[in-house]
Amino acid sequence: MLRALDIRDMLIIDRLELAFQPGLNVLTGETGAGKSILLDSLGFVLGWRGRAELVRAGAEQGEVVAEFDLPSGHPAHAILEDAGIPGGDELILRRVNRADGRKTAWVNDRRCSGEVLRRLSETLIELHGQHDDRGLLDPKGHRALLDAFAETEGARRDVRSAWSALGTARKALADAEAELEAVRSEEDFLRHAVGELDQLDPQPGEEADLDARRRMMQGAEKVRENVARAHDMMGSGGAEGAIGDALRWLESALPETGDHLTAPVAALERALNELGDAVDGVQRTLEALEFNPHELEQTEERLFAIRALARKHDVAPDVLGEFAEELRNRLAALDAGEGHITSLKDELRKAQSDYETVAEALSAMRRAAAGRLDAAVMSELAPLKMERAVFETRVERAEAGPEGQDLVEFVVATNPGAPAGPLGKIASGGELSRFLLALKVCLTSEDQGITMIFDEIDRGVGGATADAVGRRLKALADGGQVLVVTHSPQVAALGAHHWRVQKRIVDNITLSEVVPLAPEARVDEVARMLSGDTITAEARAAAKSLLG
Numbered sequence: 145m146l147r148a149l150d151i152r153d154m155l156i157i158d159r160l161e162l163a164f165q166p167g168l169n170v171l172t173g174e175t176g177a178g179k180s181i182l183l184d185s186l187g188f189v190l191g192w193r194g195r196a197e198l199v200r201a202g203a204e205q206g207e208v209v210a211e212f213d214l215p216s217g218h219p220a221h222a223i224l225e226d227a228g229i230p231g232g233d234e235l236i237l238r239r240v241n242r243a244d245g246r247k248t249a250w251v252n253d254r255r256c257s258g259e260v261l262r263r264l265s266e267t268l269i270e271l272h273g274q275h276d277d278r279g280l281l282d283p284k285g286h287r288a289l290l291d292a293f294a295e296t297e298g299a300r301r302d303v304r305s306a307w308s309a310l311g312t313a314r315k316a317l318a319d320a321e322a323e324l325e326a327v328r329s330e331e332d333f334l335r336h337a338v339g340e341l342d343q344l345d346p347q348p349g350e351e352a353d354l355d356a357r358r359r360m361m362q363g364a365e366k367v368r369e370n371v372a373r374a375h376d377m378m379g380s381g382g383a384e385g386a387i388g389d390a391l392r393w394l395e396s397a398l399p400e401t402g403d404h405l406t407a408p409v410a411a412l413e414r415a416l417n418e419l420g421d422a423v424d425g426v427q428r429t430l431e432a433l434e435f436n437p438h439e440l441e442q443t444e445e446r447l448f449a450i451r452a453l454a455r456k457h458d459v460a461p462d463v464l465g466e467f468a469e470e471l472r473n474r475l476a477a478l479d480a481g482e483g484h485i486t487s488l489k490d491e492l493r494k495a496q497s498d499y500e501t502v503a504e505a506l507s508a509m510r511r512a513a514a515g516r517l518d519a520a521v522m523s524e525l526a527p528l529k530m531e532r533a534v535f536e537t538r539v540e541r542a543e544a545g546p547e548g549q550d551l552v553e554f555v556v557a558t559n560p561g562a563p564a565g566p567l568g569k570i571a572s573g574g575e576l577s578r579f580l581l582a583l584k585v586c587l588t589s590e591d592q593g594i595t596m597i598f599d600e601i602d603r604g605v606g607g608a609t610a611d612a613v614g615r616r617l618k619a620l621a622d623g624g625q626v627l628v629v630t631h632s633p634q635v636a637a638l639g640a641h642h643w644r645v646q647k648r649i650v651d652n653i654t655l656s657e658v659v660p661l662a663p664e665a666r667v668d669e670v671a672r673m674l675s676g677d678t679i680t681a682e683a684r685a686a687a688k689s690l691l692g
Contacts, residue, residue: 145164146269147211148162148163148209149185149186149210150208150209152207153199154181154188154199154206155184155185156655157181157200158200160658165641169621169626169640169643170630170636170641171643171644172631173644173645173646175631178645179645181656183599183629186208186210186597189208189239189261190237190268191259191261191262206241209236209237210238212268212595213233214232215233219593229254235264235268236250238250269596272581272584272597280584287510287551290513290514290517293586296506296510296513300506300548302502302505303503303547303548304547306495308546310496313496316492317485320488323481327474327478327481328478331475331478334475335475338468341453341464341465341468342468346450347465350461351454354447357443358440367433368430368433371433375427378419378423384420387412387415395409450464510550511539514537514538514552515537517537518535521583522534522535524583525578529608530558530579530582533556534556534557535579536554536555536557538555554566554583556579557570581598582616585620588620593624596620597627598628598629600629607634610632610634617635633674633687634690636669642660644661667691668684668687670690671687
């Protein structure tokens with residue numbers, strides 16, 4: 145609830161302090177007295193976009209302070225917490241506009257942006273009038289209004305969840321198809337490369353072994369000749385035979401020499417054994433150096449094939465096997481990809497079906513609620529002398545999204561048989577005011593905690609219709625707070641609290657002021673509204689009758 149409004153040096157207001165009350169608050173006054181300035185000032189402190197020049201002529205800055213009661217559970221608390229601003233049961237907004245155009249805002253003595261003010265304002269104030277494009281006249285908000293009336297929060301939560309799951313399924317399928325397409329574009333290469341690698345079947349370390357074998361075979365003939373010569377010199381016809389003969393001669397002389405030949409004989413025995421091992425090793429080398437003349441060619445072919453394949457794929461020869469396994473895995477992914485795509489398509493179809501199910505359930509709730517809302521609004525139009533008008537909530541299929549697949553718009557027809565159209569385009573000024581009021585009465589249960597302001601919503605109506613408008617406004621104010629700027633005496637008479645906006649001249653400067661009216665002054669103000677500048681006894685009597 146708006147508790148107080150303090151305005152300093154704004155347009156033609158030098159200093160104004162207003163203390164508003166629960167219930168129906170009415171502001172009256174002659175045209176041009178400054179009623180719109182109050183709304184401009186309130187809009188300024190709430191961060192709304194309005195007039196560019198607000199500072200009173202000659203002042204360095206203008207300032208507006210608005211105080212609100214903030215009960216527990218009010219949605220403004222969440223905005224304050226999100227902005228890091230301390231809360232409580234009181235909310236104080238303060239905004240300064242300097243003469244050079246700079247604006248500064250505070251919430252509960254904490255600096256804040258205009259965006260924070262605007263977010264808070266959506267939970268604090270609703271402005272309704274003939275030129276209100278922020279509220280009921282904006283078709284973009286009609287679906288949310290219908291949802292609030294229909295209490296669809298649970299169904300919308302299900303739709304949002306299903307939409308999120310549908311988006312996830314779509315992305316998974318798109319990603320998998322993109323990956324499969326990328327692999328499919330190299331399928332021929334993969335199959336050819338894997339075929340080559342499987343046919344060659346290179347082994348780790350094989351390239352080094354082949355290179356060593358090739359080098360050995362290339363020099364084998366010369367090497368074998370030298371080794372064979374060495375073998376001959378070491379064998380029985382060479383060193384082995386000579387040492388054997390020497391050993392036998394020395395052994396025959398052992399008895400006559402005592403211990404003198406024991407050590408030399410033992411050394412020759414050891415030498416003969418070592419020489420035998422050497423001869424065996426050389427013999428094996430000779431056998432190894434014996435090769436098929438075609439073996440060198442075969443070894444070179446395989447060695448060159450491994451090296452060529454390694455260069456082709458830009459990998460080391462020893463990791464060709466690992467590279468082949470990597471390519472086989474990519475081929476396996478390609479071969480399994482179609483099955484995976486089929487599975488993901490099934491999941492997408494299920495997600496689409498799940499979304500359509502909950503979205504259709506939400507649409508059904510909206511269509512049912514639309515009928516109830518239409519009936520409720522029509523019942524309100526009759527007392528407002530618009531019994532021949534038609535109000536319709538259209539629920540049409542729209543592009544699917546997280547809030548469902550419905551486009552909602554309020555349309556009206558002012559006379560039977562006339563084409564229906566948007567609220568703001570079909571209804572005249574007075575008719576529009578009554579349509580808005582009837583609709584607001586039907587939707588008010590969802591707006592507890594918001595101060596509603598009606599700016600000359602009764603324009604163009606009078607008599608019994610104006611009385612009906614006033615009674616609807618009073619009903620809206622029960623248990624809440626409504627501010628009405630009005631020229632209608634019937635509406636003014638129904639207010640619980642009454643202020644008159646008037647001008648005064650001080651030192652040739654025109655200033656606007658707002659005066660709370662005591663009962664007798666209120667009679668005079670309603671009488672003025674009935675008769676004009678000259679208040680007659682009849683007008684005063686009529687005013688007393690209206691005020692009850």
